Amino acid sequence: MTNNTQNGFFKLTKFEFTAIAIIMISPLLFSWSMYFQGLLIIVMLWIILGLSWNLMAGYTGQVSFGHAAFFGIGAYAAALPYFHWRISPWWGLITGPIVAVAFGYFLGKLVFKLKGPYFALGTLASGEILRIIFGEEELITNGHNGIFYMTTWTSKLPYFYIAAALAIFSILIIRKIIQSKLGFYFLSIREDQDAAEALGIDTVKYKNLSLAISAAMAGVAGAFYMIYMGFIDPEVVFALHNISIITILVGIIGGVGTIWGPAVGAIVMIFIQELFRSSLFGLGPEWLSRLHSLVFGALVVLIILYMAGGIVGDWPIIANKIKSWKNKTEGQS
Amino acid sequence: METFLQTLASGILIGGLYAIIGIGMTLIMGVLNIINLAHGQILMISMYITWVLWHYFGIDPYMSIFITIPTVFLIAEGISKYFLHPLIDKDSILPENQVLMTVGIGMVIMELARTIFTSDFKSISPTTTLRGEKIDIPGYLQNSIHIANISISIPLLIAFSISIFLTLGLFLFLTKTDKGRSVRATAQDKGAAALMGISTAKITILTYGIGSALDAAAGSLLLPIYYLYPDVGPIFTVKAFVITILGGLGSTVGAIFGGLILGLAETFGATYISMGYKDAVGLIIFLLVLVFFPGGLKRFTKV
Structure with missing residues (x-):
């Protein structure tokens, strides 16, 4: 995981390959239960949202407490054209991030x-x-009644693979960014904004860039949410606690400023809750x-x-503890 | 004109109540240097205590202040001592670690309330039974007085008066007592305060308790005029930080005016724009102040 600083976009380490393989097979393992497949789709959504927040907060140091704004805007970018002109919400996957x-x-x-x-x-x-x-603004958005849309498929599998593709693509993008010069600019802003500025980094520009990528990802997640759930209303997609705060918590649990942190955080969160x-x-x-x-x-x-770096960030410490604990128990027996 | 005066009156009264929520937040902000995103949830604890005291023991909501303040003070001391204070020396990537902790604590408090009391809406019921005996709610809780054509609800008036009383008490504490002076010194310059022999760690923990105690008082005062459910916390957290930013971070005098402005903005927004935009008015003022007028009212009041 650590020696992949020069990887190409699609070149994967062994760990990443296994992770992606597991993701691809997972819904088939749960083919007997729509419920579990649904959960897996939600996990993918949270991975995208978590990654989006993590890029801005974990890598660029701009802790956003309002990611629901981008999520909701993405969802409404998919829903409003359908509501007014019957244009398919699937276009939202393109318009969502743009808006x-x-x-x-x-x-x-x-x-x-x-x-x-x-x-x-x-x-x-x-x-x-x-x-x-x-x-x-009920005339424009149908207010609290929300917007309803008959989903395209009844099966969950196609949704899962689209969500998984989006999530994996997001992870790869983040990885690419972090390994590039851009990533180092972001990190320098996080570590010390004034010092970064003194070194000639245009902090405003790079913060905006970080925000733009982050917003685009959250927008995609929002649009996909609309497509998958077939119903949105402002209290759901702009929720302060259920979206903005949970996004932050997913990032913290997994590990702030790590590539795989949000993924781990999302899985842990959904697993514990369910x-x-x-x-x-x-x-x-x-x-x-x-x-x-x-x-x-x-x-x-x-x-x-106790684990300020999150599960992924503090993994070396956790692994060490487990090792020493194992040694202890083996020594006793 | 009547509508205007009516709106003005209720705006000022509710603003007084908001002010003590804001003062609690601003005290914590000044000394701990964090936004306490669990502020509304702490207020909720107090509301639930008040509700339980009325519902099961028949205690007058205003009398329960004497119970909620010390209870919440102790709870907050615990939170501060065992959850917030240990984070000061911890290394972490994000400097906002303590703020994120308050988010987590707020969530735990909210969910505890949901587990114990379920998600039902609760409010002060007109009667309650205590050992088979029926107790009616004190009459003044349901009445209002009329001056000219303006009606002023008595619970709101009482809340306003007690708020003023508590604010005065806090000012006396901050200006006249040793502990209070230490709190102010720590807020101004932690390092210098430590050099003067103030145990800043103790003061920090104490301040979180005092800020939360004011919050608790507000909770008891709010219950007769508001309804109660586990998600009520975030609403007041948002109000509290709007007031704090309006007044200027760490400024107690600013927070009083911030509370009044928010109360007025909300009631005028509800009367003249629309009921649904009531909460947005405060937030929009907040964003404008934040961006175009940083420092808030502290610029004028200087304290």
Whole structure:
């Protein structure tokens, strides 16, 4: 994982190849259950969103609390042409990122003047403002009634492979960016913005670029959400907690500033939530199902306290601990 | 004209209540240097305590302030001591680690409330039964007084008065006592405060408690005029940081005016624009202030 600094776009390490192979086979393993296939699609969506946030926050140091803004704009870019002119939402996969980037450009003009906590609050407010506006302007957006669309296929498999392709493509793009000069510019901005500027890096330009890529990815995720779910309303796609905050938590759990972090975070989050929602897959008592978000929240608190780098970021430490623990138990027996 | 005066009156009253939420946030902001994104959830704890005290023990919501303030103070001290403070020396990629921690804590509090009380909407019910005995809610909670043609609801008026009282108390604490002066010193310059012999670690933890205690008071005062459900927290977190930015980070006087402005903006927005845009008005003012008028009202008040 570490010695791949000069890899080409499609050249994969062994680890990455296995990961992608597992992703490709996984829905077939669960072919008996639409429910599990649905979960896998949601995991892919969260991977894209997590990656998108991670590029901006983890690599460029601009912690966004309003990623729902891009997600929702992408979703509405797919939904509104359908609502008004019956144009297929599938076009949203192209228009979604474009509109999200355009919005990101104007948002960037406003919020990149701000630093640290101000930036976080600025992005948070922008997402909330969009949520309220999209809810109120009923003539344009159909307000809280939302927009409904008959999904193209009843089977989940095609959706899964499209989502997986988007997710893998996003991972490859991020990897490429991070290994290129651009990635180092981003990192330098994260580490010390003033120093980066002093070295002649146009920080405003690169922050905008980071925002644009991030917005495009979130926009794609939003458009795909519309296509897959067939229903959106502002409270769902612009949700402060369920989208913006969970995106951040996915990034933190997996590992901020790591390529595979968001993927791991998304899998862990969905796994834990579903494990508890189904009361340990029907084995545990019923009341466990009410704890699903609580356990996830507690995990986040513990990870921030004890594993600041997240699962992927602190993997060397975790691996060491497991090793020494194994040695200990072997020595005792 | 009547509508205008009516709106003005309720705007100011609700603004007074917002002000103490904002002051709590701004205190924490000034000393800990973080945005406390669990602020609304802490307020929610207090609302639930107040609700339980009324529903099961028949205690007047305003009397329960004497219980919610110390309880929430202790809870917040615990959060600050065991969850926020250890992060100061931790290495992490993002400097916002403590802020992210408050997000996690907020989520845990919210979900705990959902687990215990379910997602149902709750509010102060007109009657409650205590050991088979029916207790009616104190009459003043449902009445309003009329001055000319303006009606002012009594719960709001009481909330406003208690808020002013608490604010004055806080100012006395901050200006006249040793602890209060240490809090202000730590907010101004942590390093210098430490050199003067102030245990900044202790003050930091204490400040989080005090800020949350003010929040708790606001929670008890809010319950009679608001409804309660586990997702109520984020609404007030957003309001609190809007006030904080309006007033200028760390400025207590600014937060008072910030609270009043937000209260007025919301009520005028609801009356003259539309009810649905009520919450957007505050946020839009917030973004404008943030971008075009950084520093907020602190520029004028200087404290």
